[in-house]
Amino acid sequence: MFRRVGAVLFLFWVFLIPVFVNAQSDPAIKTAAVTDCSGVVISEFIPNPIGTDSDGEWIELYNQTGSEINLNGYSVADTEGTTHKYSISNATITAGGFAIFDRETTGITLNNDKESLILTKPDGTSCQTDFASDTVNPKEGNSFAYDFSAKGWKWTTTPTPGSDNIFTVDNTASNPTNSGDGSAAPPPQNSCAGIMITELMPAPAGSDSENEWIEIYNSNGDATDIGGCVLTDKLKAGSTTKYTFPAGTSINSGEYKVLTRPVTKISLNNDSDGVMLLASDGTVVFDTGLYKDAKENIAYAYSDDQWFWTSTPTPGAPNVITTPPPKAAKKPKSTKAASSKTAKSARKSGSGGGQVLGDSTNAGNNKKKISDKALGYILVILACLAPFGYLAYLKKDWILEQPISQRILKKLEKMRKTLTSFI
16 A cells, blocks of 8 residues: 555656646746736837838836836746747836837747737736737837826837837828828938947946947938937846937938937946937837947947947047957966975874875865755655655554564664663
8 A cells, every 4th residue: 555655646746746837837928817017017019110020129118116126037928829938137127217128139029910918027917918900900110009198008100119108190191291180290200221320438437427428320322310310228238218319410421420428318337238229210220239348448349240349449430449458367376385385284284294195185175065966856755755754653553563663662672771771
């Protein structure tokens, strides 16, 4: 009987429990529970951007609270078709601020016909939003945004990645200049084509708040109007700030234009960050990607379709790539001092100089630590033995009545008396 019970318990503890655990490993994708749409929420996303979906899709989060929130432990997932889940790390979102995550970052593909997104929080609560093609077919360039005043989701022809949502409808077919009721027509669109980000200074000498800058370049053959174009730092690296070029802003052909932090209000993190240039409809025009570990007065510069760190910043001029000085290598410990110290230790421990170095002095270092794998086996064995211990406790009276138990108890009693007599 004990063999059968033991076999059943072994199968349960070793094989069935991992199955139960794995079945619950990805609840954000497999559940559509909507339990908490407060705090940080999904506020806008664009499933059908102008241009390629892979470059233009993005998801926006909004912090409704009055304090900064660390997004570690949050995740975003889609639920329709082939699903993906993106776990957020190394990111914060300011009070009342926004965070944008593009498709390249999340790996989430937003379907045009039907889609659902779920934001899951560290405590397991989630908030979901979705749309279906049988109600509205998303037009190219339109975003799906949440109207906090009306408490509902709407399509809008004016995507606003990183800022408050604006709701406009496409009325240009009936009247390109006016809607007919006296209201203004939708703002003009600017593709910002040919404009590039060419150099960043994340860690300038002196004050970061005064001396950080971003450089853009006009690769077009003519002067270009960049009014309505948007600069924003990368949301993957933390909370972001958006700067919109005022209407009428122009950049000459071949001109390098420098924008300082006091103008854009964009703060470039030293540990990791990046900058994107967006068209007025939210489409990504140029993306620097993420840099890491910025050093003082070392610029991040674009050259030959690649990004380099350079010790020769050139704000407002063509980039010059010079390799920054390498980090100073750590000096190795003196072997002479080490051997002297070892010999001294040997003289103290040896009686006549005959001790072999390493026999006893390294004994402590040769002790093997228990690996995580071995510890796991030990825990599994203990888990398997626990039910047997419990059964033994329930059957203790029967076990004590067995002849072999009686013989063992007698021997133990005899040994106790012998030890007592010596004491």
